[in-house]
Amino acid sequence: VWDKSENGDWHCTASWKTHSGSVWRVTWAHPEFGQVLASCSFDRTAAVWEEIVGESNDKLRGQSHWVKRTTLVDSRTSVTDVKFAPKHMGLMLATCSADGVVRIYEAPDVMNLSQWSLQHEISCKLSCSCISWNPSSSRAHSPMIAVGSDDNSPNILAKVQIYEYNENTRKYAKAEALMTVTDPVHDIAFAPNLGRSFHILAVATKDVRIFTLKPLRKELTSSGGLTKFEIHIVAQFDNHNSQVWRVSWNITGTVLASSGDDGCVRLWKANYMDNWKCTGILKGNGSPVNGSSQQGIFNASLGSANTSLQNSLNGSSASRYFFPPLDSPRAGSRWSSHAQLLPPPPLIEHSCDADTDNLQYPHPRRRCVSRPLNLLPENEGV
């Protein structure tokens, strides 16, 4: 576990070996529940961890302590993903396993993290690799979970399934399958919902794909109220030119980040016409790909604390919006002619007053000028 210090540096404050196999994923619970982590592993277990506030010395030495609150041992195969549900659903988490079973657990007492009960077991028929909860807390949306599969056997089965909670049967049932996704899926992520009626889902497979799922009128079948969706693919990018392993949304669901076997992180953004484009490429060490950031010179020379400021003014690679950036200004170009715009220290005090009329200059037509006052003997002899 890494903590960010006051000056913006990250320090490793805790490190412990506990699983008896590779740890596949870790995820944070919402801070409303305290400092809580969940991990899942090849050793067929998932675990929930809580930070214990130790001696005050520890904080000074930069150490934090984590205790295991519970181990979830129901799975008979490697547990490939673990995700907490949105906080409005209480303290709940879902795991998925290589044998295709998705399990949903709940801790009825949020203050007691050692008591979790298995609420649902969903059999997905295909080996699961990833899950994502729909974060929407709108009453119009039932709890929903997307499951991705990395099943490698040659078939054309849909590798993304959507399960929705049915209020009547009190069970999760399959609502939809994305038939167009037939390659192994490595990651899946619902975007934060901005009050939209439809959902946005990003899929990491052999390329990056973004789908919209628009709920249609609920069908009144005998089981009652299972939503049907209108599915559209709004973006598909193979820029990574290799397997895409992870996808992740920003806070507002307006920027998607993807990582792939090409060792790059790519950022995707939609303009106000809803066209998705790549707005940035980062190499593994965080540096922008050559030519991909005009303001790279700014980002490099100042520390991280200050880049946010200049990013607001000069834009960050994530805000590149329409086209790949242009070359940086050449010396001798008309850009640099403006660098000589301001003469050496002016003789006037330039106040930061927004009211420019208060600045006194002899020439009646000049406004907002910061030039020496004695530039011209204005009215002499004329």
Add this chain to the structure above:
Amino acid sequence: KDQDIYIQTLRKLFNESHGIFIGLQRSDEELAGKSRRAQLVQVSKNYRSVIRACMEDMHQAAISTRDPALQSQYSTQVSILSAMELIWNLCEILFVEAAAAGPLLLRLLDWVRLHICDVDNMVREVLSSENPSKHELFWNVVDVFVLQGRMDEARHLLSKEASANPTSVNMYKILDDLMKKMPMPSLGNTQTLTEMELKWQHWHEECQRYLQDGTFASNSHMESICKILLGDEDAILEKKELMTTWYHFLVTRLLYSCPTVKPMELRFYAQSSMDLFLGGESSPEPLDTILMAAFEFEMHQVIKECSIALSNWWFVAHLTDLLDHCKLLQSHNLYFGSNMREFLLLEYASGLFSHHSLWQLGVDYFDHCPEYGRVYLELHIERIPLNTEQKALKVLRICEQRQMHEQVRSICKIMAMKALRNNRLGSALSWSIRAKDAAFATLISDRFLKDYCERGCFSDLDLIDNLGPSMLLSDRLTFLGKYREFHRLYGEKRFSEAARLLLMLMTAHIAPCSFWMTLLTDALPLLEQKEVVFSAEQTYELMRCLEDLTAQKSNKQKFQDEDVETTKVEMLRLALARNLARVIVKEGTLEGS
């Protein structure tokens, strides 16, 4: 330290432009026509003034720093800022002020004079020399003045030349006269366009005559000036280095060939000016494309090009917002008009949220985005790191002002959890009260009571004493408050009140059963007082409570400290019996009253 200046400068820019933005949003939309326009022009000037101030500070930083890398960074920032001001200024003239034919040229002349400063040094040098007319750059400076339409200054310089060169006095007089008489558009209503055009035509013909007569033939400099006055493109183009940019060339051309140019005609002159000036040697740069789009009145294109070239949200967000207030984006029938404004503002404000203090500015921007502003704010505000209580309170205030109840609840819950984990019960309690979280308040009250049982004293007395009406949030909390009040009354020796309260806590079932033993134990000292405190009635009540308690206990599992419990019960029974005896006697005795 150098970096501090840089950061401070940018922050000032953001803060001040924020103030202007808010002022604009709140400005009087009721004003119409000229007054509204004047208002909007003033706003535009304010923005430009802020950009210039930032530029100045940045320039100062550039010349005072020793570090060459920083210097180059600051200088680049200055160029970018000055380009922004150049573009904004042009947009102000063409879009916000919407200068009409006549004033349009005057504004453009101002614009050029303001932004072409490459020649300033040269001008200064010549003017300050002992004998300006002998200076090798003398004629360059005169040309500069002519090209920028600064007739008075040009004439003034020429007079020096005339006095130094008696032979050319005649030529000078004629040229001076021509320059003096040159008709210029007026800002006021002193002449109509037609009048001006007529005058100008006559004047133009007069210049033509003098040129053709060979009046200036002996002095190539004066002849070239005369050609310029006649709007001869080649003559003007010869002075390329003095103009440095195609848009200077454009304005000079307009001045001397079409001073009453209409706004919509600008595009043709602009395109040809750029072509002639660049002459196929170099291709247009981003700045050129932006300015061209402005001359073509393609507002959307301007914004788009700025977004690409400047790659910065601050500029396009504020400019687009201003243009939207001028009702320009809508009138162009772009269906995304105000959506674009909101889109850009959302982007800019989102960027601010990544900064530890500028996020507060972002809040106001979101407030003025009617469609998505609120939800963006909700999402961003939950992610602000709440490292200190002050910050949390600040964030809370913002949420409360906007009735963002869920966010208030969530933030309070997070803070309460944090406090609880760090065993700061008082803080946890006040946060859960603020969150109106009854369940959590109950939990924390239980912890308080547990603490009391273990340690025999309360922590955070101030908080509990001053709960006030929030005590009612949860039963347990009410009990905690009242129990503390009991202790206070006891401490103030107000025994009968304390006694009454104690009894009420049990009989009104405010106290949880688990606590009754403690309460009864608390009653002991009251029973042992010299003065009888409990009345007979009350004593019977107490006895009943004790019996209820022991009856319950015998049904439940055995307690660990059974001996202690039994002893306690024995002591209580004894004390109650003794008190009963005393009080019966006391109540039975006839007093003097």
